Amino acid sequence: MSSAKHLLPAPVVFPGDEPFWQAAAQGRLLLKHCPACDRSHFYPRAHCPLCGHPDTHWREASGRGKVYSYTLMGRAARPTAPAIVELEEGPRLSTVVVDADVHALAIDDPVTLRFLPTEQGLQALAFTTPAADHARRYTQAALSELGQAPSGRAQAMQEAAVIGAGNMGTGIAQAFLSAGLRVLLIDSSATSLAAGLERIEQALHKDLERGRLDASAHAARRALLRTSTSLADVANADVIVEAVFEDMTLKQQLFAAIDAVAAPHALLATNTSTLDVGAIAAATSRPGSVLGLHFFNPAHVMRLIEVVRAPHTSPEAILLAQALAQRLGKVAVVVGICDGFVGNRLMIRREREAARLLLEGAWPQHIDRVLRAFGLPMGTFELQDMAGGIALTYHARKRSGQSDWLIEQLFERGRTGLRAGKGYYRYEAGKRTPIVDPEVSDLIEQASRAAGIERRHIDDAEIRDRLILPMVNEGAKLIEEGIVERASDIDLVWQFGYGWPDWKGGPMYHADRLGIASVVERLNALRDAHGERFEPASLLVRLAQTQHGLTPALP
Amino acid sequence: MSLHAKAYIAGIYEHPVRRADTLSTAQLHAQVALGALQDAGLTLDDVDGYFCGADAPGLGGLTMAEYIGLNRLRHVDTTESGGSAYLLHLSHAAQAIAAGHCNVALVTMADRPLAAASGTRLAGVDRSTMPNLPFQVAVPPMPMYGYAMVARRHMHEFGTTSEQLAWVRVAASHHAQYNPHAVHRQVVSLQEVLASPMVADPLHRLDCCVMTDGGGAVVLVRPEIAKRLSRPRVKLLGAGEAIKHPDAGRIDLTWSAGVHSGAKAFAEAGVTPQDIRYVSLYDSFTITVIVQLEDLGFCAKGEGGRFVADGNLISGVGKLPFNTDGGGLCNNHPGNKGGMTKILEAVRQCRGEAHPAVQVADHSLVLAHGTGGSLAGAHAAGTVILEAE
Numbered sequence: 001m002s003s004a005k006h007l008l009p010a011p012v013v014f015p016g017d018e019p020f021w022q023a024a025a026q027g028r029l030l031l032k033h034c035p036a037c038d039r040s041h042f043y044p045r046a047h048c049p050l051c052g053h054p055d056t057h058w059r060e061a062s063g064r065g066k067v068y069s070y071t072l073m074g075r076a077a078r079p080t081a082p083a084i085v086e087l088e089e090g091p092r093l094s095t096v097v098v099d100a101d102v103h104a105l106a107i108d109d110p111v112t113l114r115f116l117p118t119e120q121g122l123q124a125l126a127f128t129t130p131a132a133d134h135a136r137r138y139t140q141a142a143l144s145e146l147g148q149a150p151s152g153r154a155q156a157m158q159e160a161a162v163i164g165a166g167n168m169g170t171g172i173a174q175a176f177l178s179a180g181l182r183v184l185l186i187d188s189s190a191t192s193l194a195a196g197l198e199r200i201e202q203a204l205h206k207d208l209e210r211g212r213l214d215a216s217a218h219a220a221r222r223a224l225l226r227t228s229t230s231l232a233d234v235a236n237a238d239v240i241v242e243a244v245f246e247d248m249t250l251k252q253q254l255f256a257a258i259d260a261v262a263a264p265h266a267l268l269a270t271n272t273s274t275l276d277v278g279a280i281a282a283a284t285s286r287p288g289s290v291l292g293l294h295f296f297n298p299a300h301v302m303r304l305i306e307v308v309r310a311p312h313t314s315p316e317a318i319l320l321a322q323a324l325a326q327r328l329g330k331v332a333v334v335v336g337i338c339d340g341f342v343g344n345r346l347m348i349r350r351e352r353e354a355a356r357l358l359l360e361g362a363w364p365q366h367i368d369r370v371l372r373a374f375g376l377p378m379g380t381f382e383l384q385d386m387a388g389g390i391a392l393t394y395h396a397r398k399r400s401g402q403s404d405w406l407i408e409q410l411f412e413r414g415r416t417g418l419r420a421g422k423g424y425y426r427y428e429a430g431k432r433t434p435i436v437d438p439e440v441s442d443l444i445e446q447a448s449r450a451a452g453i454e455r456r457h458i459d460d461a462e463i464r465d466r467l468i469l470p471m472v473n474e475g476a477k478l479i480e481e482g483i484v485e486r487a488s489d490i491d492l493v494w495q496f497g498y499g500w501p502d503w504k505g506g507p508m509y510h511a512d513r514l515g516i517a518s519v520v521e522r523l524n525a526l527r528d529a530h531g532e533r534f535e536p537a538s539l540l541v542r543l544a545q546t547q548h549g550l551t552p553a554l555p
Numbered sequence: 556m557s558l559h560a561k562a563y564i565a566g567i568y569e570h571p572v573r574r575a576d577t578l579s580t581a582q583l584h585a586q587v588a589l590g591a592l593q594d595a596g597l598t599l600d601d602v603d604g605y606f607c608g609a610d611a612p613g614l615g616g617l618t619m620a621e622y623i624g625l626n627r628l629r630h631v632d633t634t635e636s637g638g639s640a641y642l643l644h645l646s647h648a649a650q651a652i653a654a655g656h657c658n659v660a661l662v663t664m665a666d667r668p669l670a671a672a673s674g675t676r677l678a679g680v681d682r683s684t685m686p687n688l689p690f691q692v693a694v695p696p697m698p699m700y701g702y703a704m705v706a707r708r709h710m711h712e713f714g715t716t717s718e719q720l721a722w723v724r725v726a727a728s729h730h731a732q733y734n735p736h737a738v739h740r741q742v743v744s745l746q747e748v749l750a751s752p753m754v755a756d757p758l759h760r761l762d763c764c765v766m767t768d769g770g771g772a773v774v775l776v777r778p779e780i781a782k783r784l785s786r787p788r789v790k791l792l793g794a795g796e797a798i799k800h801p802d803a804g805r806i807d808l809t810w811s812a813g814v815h816s817g818a819k820a821f822a823e824a825g826v827t828p829q830d831i832r833y834v835s836l837y838d839s840f841t842i843t844v845i846v847q848l849e850d851l852g853f854c855a856k857g858e859g860g861r862f863v864a865d866g867n868l869i870s871g872v873g874k875l876p877f878n879t880d881g882g883g884l885c886n887n888h889p890g891n892k893g894g895m896t897k898i899l900e901a902v903r904q905c906r907g908e909a910h911p912a913v914q915v916a917d918h919s920l921v922l923a924h925g926t927g928g929s930l931a932g933a934h935a936a937g938t939v940i941l942e943a944e
Contacts, residue, residue, distance in 0.1 A: 040804075043689075083704070094694050
């Protein structure tokens with residue numbers, strides 16, 4: 001969600017400059033050209049500053065150039081490299097290269113135009129790289145591959161029931177409210193229900209305060225929301241989304257109960273992120289109408305929905321879910337059933353490898369810096385601190401009977417993440433900036449000793465390969481297993497659910513840029529050094545021999 | 556008109572404050588004015604020429620003339636060129652004295668950006684009507700980005716390294732340990748500079764100067780007056796000024812206006828870079844020092860990185876001691892304008908009155924040089940060469 005605070009200040013339009021700004025609005029760059037000395041200059045003047053001739057003419061520039069020099073801006077809303085760009089036409093100008101892999105920028109790299117919106121609508125001159133433009137075109141193509149589901153039935157939906165008034169449930173309820181559906185929020189606990197309702201009301205109030213909603217829209221949206229503690233009230237709902245605790249018995253009981261009262265045409269969805277949707281559907285008499293709608297937290301903000309297809313889900317139900325997602329303004333990627341579906345399955349591979357790297361000698365801040373330099377909005381440990389990953393891993397390990405010394409130590413010391421003020425990092429009250437904490441460094445060193453691992457220096461390239469290539473490999477396996485239809489679907493999941501930047505395409509697109517043969521070669525080397533978990537997927541091995549990529553070439 | 560020996564520096568004063576929460580900018584100007592006059596053995600009534608930049612509150616020097624109590628002014632000059640302005644003021648004051656416009660010229664500089672929380676903005680400079688700014692509205696205005704691009708290009712063309720940049724800071728820190736007023740007095744190692752956070756790649760935090768409040772003043776007088784005063788005499792041998800700008804898109808980051816201001820000053824002084832025993836160089840960033848050394852002729856273009864390595868700028872260690880007060884990197888950088896403090900330490904060295912631990916043995920010839928504005932954009936360079944008499 002873009003917000004006004006990221007907009008650049010409005011530039012002053014001096015008399016005579018108007019044509020420059022009109023061209024900029026169309027994505028074109030105008031220079032001033034002197035008929036007397038036949039030279040162009042930037043920025044515009046009525047006279048020629050090179051020879052003094054009193055009259056100059058506008059001339060459109062190619063917009064292509066190369067980097068003469070550059071630097072990097074640390075904290076910026078978008079990747080930004082202040083730069084001096086030399087245009088093909090000759091002039092060098094002070095500008096910025098944005099929305100591109102600025103950490104990989106080099107002098108003489110080609111750049112191309114990219115205008116940035118400003119506060120009063122004018123477009124400010126900036127540049128980007130052709131590689132970033134290519135990735136954005138790929139993203140657009142990938143989105144259009146998703147297709148448009150027929151929207152009639154989804155548009156006719158009037159009421160959604162959301163079961164479970166926790167974080168996910170209230171987020172999902174807000175997503176429906178934003179699309180103008182009536183929402184019935186249900187929770188068996190009146191206390192939870194009251195807390196959930198308050199959260200939604202606070203969010204709506206904030207929208208009102210910040211001007212995102214006017215008073216009448218706010219009132220209308222609030223009027224769409226009702227609550228209940230009785231499951232019987234779902235009878236009028238066109239779509240029912242379950243978002244309760246991840247417990248198969250509980251969910252099966254719920255779906256059996258929903259089945260008994262829901263309207264015959266209703267779409268029955270579970271928001272589970274870990275359980276078998278087929279087994280949940282089997283608790284009903286209508287498995288054709290049951291599927292997963294896996295929203296991402298916060299559900300009213302994150303644009304991704306994984307639509308999980310169970311073995312008996314009907315094609316009509318899938319189409320309806322896709323159309324509904326479109327109505328909610330979401331990107332719906334259809335996935336099959338597997339542990340973690342698409343997004344989390346790749347994430348789990350990365351997190352496990354990151355944990356392994358900690359034991360071998362890397363530090364959280366080092367790993368996170370490498371991931372940020374790679375282009376991701378956040379490192380894996382910052383992300384875990386923000387999302388409460390330590391507690392999730394702790395409980396998951398407890399359930400599966402595995403032990404993880406470091407996770408246990410962190411959890412037992414109350415280091416559960418940002419909300420607790422400490423996790424892999426520590427945080428000052430009210431701030432979100434991760435600060436390295438010697439206590440964690442000590443724990444990591446102890447964990448290495450406990451595991452009998454002698455810590456060593458690990459360079460950036462090894463960290464990058466060991467975190468990114470397993471994601472690629474896991475993605476290839478998802479394609480082999482038929483969990484996703486297209487490699488680009490995996491990339492969309494990572495863009496819209498995990499913040500992989502559009503200028504970098506996604507993990508599968510990235511693999512194609514590296515070259516599949518190179519990916520296989522590196523995975524083979526990692527397997528030889530670190531074990532079978534790096535064994536390349538057979539799809540990758542096959543593609544490496546055929547010179548084909550995972551993603552289609554763009555026209 | 557040659558300025559050779561036409562004027563003498565008779566008095567200097569550096570304000571000890573580094574954060575002026577309880578002093579106004581006008582008070583700072585007055586205190587440095589009185590300090591420099593006292594140092595010279597002169598009074599307010601002796602001053603008939605006044606020079607200040609846009610940091611002086613009010614209208615073109617008039618407000619400060621009244622506030623300080625300058626009642627016999629015959630000449631005023633408010634040239635503003637950023638940090639180098641005070642080097643230009645020295646040159647202009649010498650011209651005015653030589654032309655008979657005044658006898659005793661006072662230059663004041665003072666500002667309080669820390670106390671006023673005004674960041675790197677230069678006081679008194681209105682950017683709202685600058686015609687180029689709308690076309691670079693996406694470019695962050697902080698100076699460090701421009702200088703980082705100068706450093707990057709220097710590395711690209713000449714093979715300059717981060718370690719060589721770091722040597723400039725290391726040298727400055729060696730000097731600052733003896734300055735009780737310096738913001739940073741601890742000696743730093745190459746490794747500490749290189750390990751400091753990257754603020755604008757390839758510049759680390761320790762490649763950047765400090766931000767402080769404060770100021771300073773200089774009194775320049777006609778030779779006949781200098782001879783009557785009791786302080787060690789510092790003769791202005793030569794001065795040069797030059798400007799450089801992006802020239803409608805003909806940007807070249809590898810050289811600065813110092814090429815021209817330096818050549819003019821050396822020619823007027825009748826000496827060469829090899830004769831100079833101490834230099835005050837503008838040190839907004841470590842790269843600034845390297846580019847200026849090349850442009851002034853202390854080494855060939857592109858050799859600046861190698862020139863500063865291995866402690867060559869450290870007093871008592873290297874061949875060309877610089878900024879023995881700790882400079883902008885370690886001591887102070889009042890008002891984000893380092894030109895005045897460059898003059899002050901050059902005068903101390905020339906008088907033989909620098910801290911004994913950093914005083915150069917042969918202080919017959921010293922040079923002060925400043926670059927105001929941005930090395931990556933429009934800037935003005937000012938060079939002065941001083942001789943101990």
